[in-house]
Amino acid sequence: xxxxxxxxxxxxxxxxxxxxxxxxxxxxxxxxxxxxxxxxxxxxxxxxxxxxxxxxxxxxxxxxxxxxxxxxxxxxxxxxxxxxxxxxxxxxxxxxxxxxxxxxxxxxxxxxxxxxxxxxxxxxxxxxxxxxxxxxxxxxxxxxxxxxxxxxxxxxxxxxxxxxxxxxxxxxxxxxxxxxxxxxxxxxxxxxxxxxxxxxxxxxxxxxxxxxxxxxxxxxxxxxxxxxxxxxxxxxxxxxxxxxxxxxxxxxxxxxxxxxxxxxxxxxxxxxxxxxxxxxxxxxxxxxxxxxxxxxxxxxxxxxxxxxxxxxxxxxxxxxxxxxxxxxxxxxxxxxxxxxxxxxxxxxxxxxxxxxxxxxxxxxxxxxxxxxxxxxxxxxxxxxxxxxxx
Numbered sequence: 484x485x486x487x488x489x490x491x492x493x494x495x496x497x498x499x500x501x502x503x504x505x506x507x508x509x510x511x512x513x514x515x516x517x518x519x520x521x522x523x524x525x526x527x528x529x530x531x532x533x534x535x536x537x538x539x540x541x542x543x544x545x546x547x548x549x550x551x552x553x554x555x556x557x558x559x560x561x562x563x564x565x566x567x568x569x570x571x572x573x574x575x576x577x578x579x580x581x582x583x584x585x586x587x588x589x590x591x592x593x594x595x596x597x598x599x600x601x602x603x604x605x606x607x608x609x610x611x612x613x614x615x616x617x618x619x620x621x622x623x624x625x626x627x628x629x630x631x632x633x634x635x636x637x638x639x640x641x642x643x644x645x646x647x648x649x650x651x652x653x654x655x656x657x658x659x660x661x662x663x664x665x666x667x668x669x670x671x672x673x674x675x676x677x678x679x680x681x682x683x684x685x686x687x688x689x690x691x692x693x694x695x696x697x698x699x700x701x702x703x704x705x706x707x708x709x710x711x712x713x714x715x716x717x718x719x720x721x722x723x724x725x726x727x728x729x730x731x732x733x734x735x736x737x738x739x740x741x742x743x744x745x746x747x748x749x750x751x752x753x754x755x756x757x758x759x760x761x762x763x764x765x766x767x768x769x770x771x772x773x774x775x776x777x778x779x780x781x782x783x784x785x786x787x788x789x790x791x792x793x794x795x796x797x798x799x800x801x802x803x804x805x806x807x808x809x810x811x812x813x814x815x816x817x818x819x820x821x822x823x824x825x826x827x828x829x830x831x832x833x834x835x836x837x838x839x840x841x842x843x844x845x846x847x848x849x850x851x852x853x854x855x856x857x858x859x860x861x862x863x864x865x866x867x868x869x870x871x872x873x
Contacts, residue, residue, distance in 0.1 A: 486758075493727075499737045528545075543590070543594065544590045544593075545580075548579070549579060552570070555568055555641060556570070556641055557568065557639065557640050558638075559638050560575070560636065563580060563581040563587055563634070564576045564581070566579045566580065572826035573824065573826055579605045583715070584628070587626060588634075590637065591625040591635050592627070595609045595611065596625055597613055598613050599611065599728055602625060604627070608626045609623065610624050610726070612728060614637075619709070621639050621642065622640040622642055623637075623638075624639075625637045625638070636792040648695045648715055649663060649692045649693070649696050652688070657685065658830050661768045662852070665833055665849075666696075666818075669693075672870040674816050675776045675814045675816070676693070676814065676818055677816075678777070678779045679784075679818070680819060681781065681822065685828035686756075686811060687711045687756075687779060690712065690753070690763040691714045692714075693777065694719070694753065695777070696716040697716055699718070701751060702750045702751075703720070703750065703751045704720045704722065704747050705754075705755060706753065707721065707724065707754075708724045708737050711755060720749075722740040722743065722744060723740075725738045734871070736761070738799070744768075745764075746747075751777070753778060754779075756778070756781075757780050757792075757795060759799070760796065760800070761799070762795045762799060762801075763796055763800070765813075766806075769813035781794075785817040785832055785834040785846040786846055789806075789842070791808065807844045810844050811843075811844050815835065817833070818832075818834075819831055819833075831851065831852045833848070833851075834848050834849060835848075835859035835866070837859070849862065
C-alpha cells in the first residue's frame, strides 16, 4: 500500500461514510477520500482506494462474485482466509480472502444493517434476509467474536425458488419410478404428509414438486419463515414471517400466519418448515377438515419424527399424549429425503403414520430406496382405498 494511502486513512474514510448513512456511491467515496487525505492523493492512489472501498462497501463485498454464480447455494466465512462455498457438491475452499478479521466484521455489520437488524457487541448475532440475488434474496446469519471464538462467522444462503416438478425429479434421479407413482397417489388422495431430512437435503424441493401436482382448482396457502416455495400451480398464496425490527417490534411469526391461513379459505395449508409452536396450529388445522396439508421438519429419519414433534409441540403447550393423538389423526405419510456425500439429493423412504399402544405413534416404512415396498405398503393401500371410496 502507498505510504500516502494508509490503513488509518481508509479507516477514517469508512467512518465518514458510515456517518453519512447514505448509499456509498463512487462520487461519495471519492469525496470522502479527498476530504480525509487533505487532497494529497494522486490519481493512481485515488483509483486504487476507490476500487478497494467500492468492493468492500457495496453488495456483499468480496463475496459478491461467489453469490452471483448460478450453482452456488451457500457461502460461509469462518476466518479472513477461510471462505467456503457450496456449489451442490459439498463445501469447497474458495480463493476469496479478506485482509483481516476487522474487514469480515465490518462486512457482517453492514449486511446486518442492510437487513434491518442490529449486530454489535451488545447483540453479537443476527439472523435476517438480504434482498437481491434472485426473487427470494439471501438468508444472512452472523456471529461476532468473542462469541465466535475464531473470529466473525458469516453464513449466507441463496434462497433459490423451489420450482421443479415431480416429472423433473423423476428424470433427474431424485425420485425412484416406484416412489413417483406413490407420490402421485398421495397427492390425488389428499393425504397429509411431512417431508423430513437434514439441512440442504432437498425437503423444500420435494414439497414444491408435490404441490405442483395438486389439482389446479384447489387453493394452496403456504406459510414460511423464509420465502423459498414457488410451486408451479395457478392458485398459491404465500405468507412469509417477519422478524422484529431494530427496535424489537413488528414481528410476525409463523404461528401467527398459520392462524391467518385458516381464515383464507384454503383447500390445503402448507408450512414451509415446522420449527416451533406452530406445529400445534398446523395439526389442529389438519384435524378440522383441511385434508392434504403438508410441511417440512428437520429430522434424521422418519423414526425420529414423533420425538421431534413432541419437542416442538411442548413449545406450543401441547403435551406428549395430546401430540401423538393429534399426529395420528392429522398426518398419514412421512417422506424422507437425504443428501449423499457427493451432493446428490433423493427420496429414500416413504413411511406411514400408525397408532401404537405403547409408543403412541410410530412410522412404518411403506417403501425404501434400498428394498422397495416394505411393511407399511398394505396400510398405505388401505388408506388409498378408503379415500377412493369417499
